Amino acid sequence: MNPADTHQHHQHPPQLHREPGQAEALQTLMIEGAGCASCVTKIEKALQAVPGVKSAEMNFADRSVAITGNASSEQLISAVEKAGYNASATAGSADADALEEKEQADEAYYRRLMLNMSIALGVGIPLMAYGLIVGEMNVTTAAERWAWLGVGIVTLGVMIFSGRHFYTGAWQSFRNHSANMDTLIALGTGTAWFYSMVVILLPSLLPELARHIYFEATAMIIGLINLGLALELKARGRTSLAIKRLIGLQPKTAQVVRDGKSIEIAIEQVLLNDIVRVRPGEKIPVDGEVTEGHTAIDESMLTGEPMPVEKGPGNEVVAGSINKTGSILFRATRVGKDTALAQIINMVKRAQNSKPPIGRLADTISAYFVPTVMIIAVLSAMAWLNLGPDPVIAYAIVSATTVLIIACPCALGLATPMSVMVGVGKAAEAGVLIRNGEALQTASKITAMILDKTGTITLGQPKVTDIVLSSSLSEAQVLQLAASLESGSEHPLALAIMDSARDRGLELDQAEHFNAVAGHGIEGTIKGRQLLFGNDKLMTRSKIDYSGYSASAAELAAQAKTPMYFAVDGTLAAVIAVADPIKEDSAAAIARLQKNGIRVVMLTGDNHATAQAVAAQVGIVEFFAEVLPGDKANKVSELQRQGELVGMTGDGINDAPALAMADVGFAIGTGTDVAIESADITLMRGSLHGLADAIAVSKATLGNIKQNLFGAFIYNAAGIPIAAGLLYPWFGLLLNPVIAGAAMAFSSLTVVSNANRLRFFQAQEH
Amino acid sequence: MMLIVNIAGIALIAVIVWWFWLYKPTETVVDDGDVVIVVENGSYQPSHIKLAANRATELHFLRKDPSSCAEMLLLPDLQISETLTLDKPCTIKLPPLEAGEYDFHCQMKMYRGLLIVQ
Numbered sequence: 001m002n003p004a005d006t007h008q009h010h011q012h013p014p015q016l017h018r019e020p021g022q023a024e025a026l027q028t029l030m031i032e033g034a035g036c037a038s039c040v041t042k043i044e045k046a047l048q049a050v051p052g053v054k055s056a057e058m059n060f061a062d063r064s065v066a067i068t069g070n071a072s073s074e075q076l077i078s079a080v081e082k083a084g085y086n087a088s089a090t091a092g093s094a095d096a097d098a099l100e101e102k103e104q105a106d107e108a109y110y111r112r113l114m115l116n117m118s119i120a121l122g123v124g125i126p127l128m129a130y131g132l133i134v135g136e137m138n139v140t141t142a143a144e145r146w147a148w149l150g151v152g153i154v155t156l157g158v159m160i161f162s163g164r165h166f167y168t169g170a171w172q173s174f175r176n177h178s179a180n181m182d183t184l185i186a187l188g189t190g191t192a193w194f195y196s197m198v199v200i201l202l203p204s205l206l207p208e209l210a211r212h213i214y215f216e217a218t219a220m221i222i223g224l225i226n227l228g229l230a231l232e233l234k235a236r237g238r239t240s241l242a243i244k245r246l247i248g249l250q251p252k253t254a255q256v257v258r259d260g261k262s263i264e265i266a267i268e269q270v271l272l273n274d275i276v277r278v279r280p281g282e283k284i285p286v287d288g289e290v291t292e293g294h295t296a297i298d299e300s301m302l303t304g305e306p307m308p309v310e311k312g313p314g315n316e317v318v319a320g321s322i323n324k325t326g327s328i329l330f331r332a333t334r335v336g337k338d339t340a341l342a343q344i345i346n347m348v349k350r351a352q353n354s355k356p357p358i359g360r361l362a363d364t365i366s367a368y369f370v371p372t373v374m375i376i377a378v379l380s381a382m383a384w385l386n387l388g389p390d391p392v393i394a395y396a397i398v399s400a401t402t403v404l405i406i407a408c409p410c411a412l413g414l415a416t417p418m419s420v421m422v423g424v425g426k427a428a429e430a431g432v433l434i435r436n437g438e439a440l441q442t443a444s445k446i447t448a449m450i451l452d453k454t455g456t457i458t459l460g461q462p463k464v465t466d467i468v469l470s471s472s473l474s475e476a477q478v479l480q481l482a483a484s485l486e487s488g489s490e491h492p493l494a495l496a497i498m499d500s501a502r503d504r505g506l507e508l509d510q511a512e513h514f515n516a517v518a519g520h521g522i523e524g525t526i527k528g529r530q531l532l533f534g535n536d537k538l539m540t541r542s543k544i545d546y547s548g549y550s551a552s553a554a555e556l557a558a559q560a561k562t563p564m565y566f567a568v569d570g571t572l573a574a575v576i577a578v579a580d581p582i583k584e585d586s587a588a589a590i591a592r593l594q595k596n597g598i599r600v601v602m603l604t605g606d607n608h609a610t611a612q613a614v615a616a617q618v619g620i621v622e623f624f625a626e627v628l629p630g631d632k633a634n635k636v637s638e639l640q641r642q643g644e645l646v647g648m649t650g651d652g653i654n655d656a657p658a659l660a661m662a663d664v665g666f667a668i669g670t671g672t673d674v675a676i677e678s679a680d681i682t683l684m685r686g687s688l689h690g691l692a693d694a695i696a697v698s699k700a701t702l703g704n705i706k707q708n709l710f711g712a713f714i715y716n717a718a719g720i721p722i723a724a725g726l727l728y729p730w731f732g733l734l735l736n737p738v739i740a741g742a743a744m745a746f747s748s749l750t751v752v753s754n755a756n757r758l759r760f761f762q763a764q765e766h
Numbered sequence: 767m768m769l770i771v772n773i774a775g776i777a778l779i780a781v782i783v784w785w786f787w788l789y790k791p792t793e794t795v796v797d798d799g800d801v802v803i804v805v806e807n808g809s810y811q812p813s814h815i816k817l818a819a820n821r822a823t824e825l826h827f828l829r830k831d832p833s834s835c836a837e838m839l840l841l842p843d844l845q846i847s848e849t850l851t852l853d854k855p856c857t858i859k860l861p862p863l864e865a866g867e868y869d870f871h872c873q874m875k876m877y878r879g880l881l882i883v884q
Contacts, residue, residue, distance in 0.1 A: 436845075
């Protein structure tokens with residue numbers, strides 16, 4: 001069991017299977033007031049007691065309950081209310097609703113932070129201006145004491161109104177034996193306020209020179225940090241734009257045909273096998289298979305593939321794509337969290353929160369950071385008290401406060417995750433799904449890339465191009481026999497042979513004793529005739545003389561075609577050539593990789609001549625031909641032994657061991673029909689440009705992380721000693737705590753903003 | 767006088783080291799396979815949770831802290847990451863776990879907790 005699959009946040013209602021033609025309504029209610037797990041049983045029982053209800057299942061995590069049966073929503077809501085809870089009918093996707101709630105909560109928090117900031121700066125700025133204009137903020141006369149006492153009380157009001165969350169947070173963390181940014185702010189501002197109050201209330205404890213008031217620092221720091229948090233919240237919102245866009249792709253309702261009637265229902269209520277109607281311009285609500293109508297569908301939002309794809313009966317459609325031209329009916333095959341879109345969203349979310357190894361050092365530092373800063377603050381105060389000039393106590397207080405305030409664990413902690421968030425999202429926009437932070441980091445450092453030929457460089461849809469006869473059998477007879485034999489095989493070449501036979505209207509026979517010989521070909525019998533179909537190795541193995549036709553085979557191979565020998569009853573009957581067209585943009589994408597200094601190597605099971613011809617057409621110099629499927633992984637490790645950091649690109653199914661062996665495995669998909677779980681990086685579209693894009697995005701993200709980490713390290717490494725007064729002996733420089741507050745507030749904002757720059761990253765034009 | 771101040775300073779440093787690094791916090795024992803963890807005021811409450819090994823457990827996180835730092839919850843060893851919506855419970859179903867310690871924390875490791883599986 002993959003642990004990642006075991007967590008659920010906004011579970012969709014349990015999936016119910018709907019047999020075609022069966023009419024059974026599914027309704028979802030949202031429950032309020034259910035605070036414990038035992039409420040679940042109570043609510044379910046209350047609903048099950050309603051006449052017409054077949055089943056009621058509650059999801060405690062998101063407080064939703066899925067009900068099947070024919071009861072009206074009014075009856076259901078009233079039953080829940082009688083049980084002592086509130087209920088409401090729901091519509092819309094859980095992800096979209098959660099997003100909306102999060103945005104509303106963020107907006108409310110932003111307004112609160114801005115209000116905090118206005119109040120604190122409203123007190124702090126006049127105080128600071130007074131200090132700058134009038135001069136020293138000292139207490140000398142009794143009248144001044146009373147006046148400053150009033151200011152002290154006002155500042156306390158600011159601390160309570162605008163800074164309460166710092167103090168409560170610091171206290172709670174302290175009780176839990178942990179410390180965070182709140183601890184530093186609470187200690188810094190608290191120290192400044194307490195010291196000032198001691199100056200006012202007990203001035204005799206302090207020498208005259210040290211009777212300085214720091215209320216302005218307390219108010220200003222609280223104001224600036226609230227401002228920094230508010231701006232950071234806005235900037236953070238932008239880092240998740242990509243996932244918001246993906247979530248937004250899913251429509252909230254769907255038109256479903258039930259009992260001959262077209263009805264509009266919430267997307268959660270669409271059941272498997274429902275017939276869904278989509279008109280031009282509408283989004284596809286769930287995954288399915290077209291049953292009626294023809295259209296062109298724009299899948300670019302999911303795959304990055306710009307051209308709309310033609311769809312007709314039997315073709316798959318995926319949720320989130322846009323129906324462009326015709327009206328279609330399709331049968332729902334995957335709904336709720338099973339749709340490709342839901343899985344993509346899930347994977348992107350997971351990857352956005354995973355950390356590449358480069359962030360581990362910062363993580364370790366973060367864990368020890370705050371207590372270390374507290375110790376530095378104490379040491380700095382002690383140094384001033386022991387060695388500093390008069391008034392030592394004032395200097396000690398200023399330096400300790402400034403150290404506490406300037407230190408910014410946030411900048412360090414946010415450096416990596418913010419960039420990963422934007423980078424992974426950016427990649428998803430280009431149809432590149434990155435599994436986790438580690439894959440992201442390794443992809444940025446790849447030195448060699450192995451490309452599987454079939455389906456990666458080529459379309460993977462081979463066609464029969466030539467049949468060279470070598471016996472009395474006709475072309476149709478050869479093709480009929482070969483295709484009948486191949487009907488037991490799933491090899492792409494088999495499909496080409498069968499397509500060709502079908503095109504000619506040939507009836508296929510049942511093969512017996514079918515046997516696939518890995519790396520050689522296939523054998524079997526049809527109506528008592530012994531058939532062999534494969535490469536020269538198979539012929540040699542079976543002692544078939546093919547010498548007269550090896551030149552023809554070589555000639556075909558030199559044209560990038562795959563020649564195969566076909567023998568009937570121990571005699572060579574024909575050489576059949578199949579060619580797999582090279583994708584239009586393979587050569588350009590491979591050139592992009594090579595331009596980045598990546599050694600590109602092609603891998604194929606085909607013979608040497610075919611491999612050479614394909615390699616030459618796409619500009620690849622190095623290739624491995626005639627590689628048995630089981631040997632692909634060995635070729636990967638061969639390059640690794642040469643010191644290369646190896647990427648392997650394949651279709652994700654046949655190449656699984658090689659993908660796993662590579663430092664980064666890239667699975668290349670066609671459309672959205674991809675095995676998302678099979679590789680480190682999944683390319684949603686078939687183009688190899690996705691590969692170059694993936695590497696470019698990884699490099700850009702890693703670069704961005706490095707800038708952030710460097711900035712955060714330098715900021716703290718330089719800021720803390722300066723705040724402690726390290727420059728004072730030489731330059732007489734000691735930072736004002738207000739400046740430290742401003743620097744701290746904007747250092748984390750800088751990190752988030754720098755990560756946001758990645759949003760504007762463009763993979764090279766193609 | 768300075769001697770007292772310096773001793774007080776060193777004592778304060780010792781208290782910081784002990785309180786934040788050396789102290790072993792009390793653990794909340796989960797015996798019914800179900801625990802509610804409130805994210806509030808910069809911390810997880812409870813933060814140290816003792817679970818039975820090889821038994822599935824549900825963690826219900828309830829975020830009451832509006833700070834954006836509290837938004838993300840990570841359990842890196844189990845490859846779990848979740849966005850916690852304010853005032854909305856988020857249930858994480860843990861598979862039966864092998865004995866050991868499993869960290870959970872926010873994106874920046876400022877909010878920290880530990881699952882102790884025995």
